[in-house]
Amino acid sequence: MAEQLHLSELAARPYTVNCDLQLAEIFKSDEVLIGNTITNVGFYGPQSRQLRLKPAHLHLNSSIESFNYDGEKLTNLEMETAGIYAMSSLLGHRAVSLNAILANRATGEFSKNPKSIVEKLITFTLQQIVDN
Template structure:
């Protein structure tokens, strides 16, 4: 069996994976990802105990127990470039023997939950409520760097035509979440299901403008009227599509839960975004302990 080269799978002197600074025994099978490193402690403060913690750059990790369930929470930082690092290195921890540098014969599937903040783009997406991304709509282009057959090509073609998307922008893609994980959340009253759009930036790529003019000033309006399998694009953020696509390609289960702290349609921002996020954290943890 071919060994993975040192330059491709980089390890630290202690044998941990390069960016995350983790060894296989440091993580649980259920992973919570958050963007902000300060949010790691806002999750782990609810744990009954913390058995491991580390940090390297923006990647901060706590592993512990919540109501008897072993969980790991890790910060990814903002953006799909960091998600590419986090997802590949998490997979390496469970599916590659780091000593022999060979892929394991028996592969493991992780359960990966994103707890994040997001802006709603539909009138019915209420401030401080939660959106579950039934699918991730990626404008980031990450999926095209890997061989795959997971994107909904017919829907992607319809979207490109609907948006009249510039040929200079990355081709979008749509990847669905894990049905197994979605079943845990989709019937809750405070949860709205929809398509979560992932953009490569916060300002221009999400249709915001301060001093620079937008190439497509009607981007958000056109996006709100798009439908896929009867679902509308409910919100925009910067990580979900990459988590979904890499999880699906690597054989993991993923679900993105978003606290809506802004509504772009109404031009509103939450009066207490911290409380909205904490409510989502507690809501999600209580679900995960039953997984």
């Protein structure tokens, strides 16, 4: 993956870890976009955000957008999910994540009502748990 994303050897590299596929089945729905989240070790530079310093991976977002491995694409970049999956697996637990997407960095679009999106995801998640 690092090679396909053209990542520097000198900087932190994003990584992926599988969720628990049995848990993921519970949340399959027309209301959910199934995707692949890539995780990096920080919030600003490691996710190609820039304040005053340039990030090590200037073109990370465009590399993620064009990434395709055997038909698998990356749909989200953040800093927690793969770490949670890895720790869960190491400790004998199972984990899955559901994300309320509030911003699209590629297009610069931001949700006009983030609270309702988060509430809808919480309601959906709890209902799926109750039903399954």
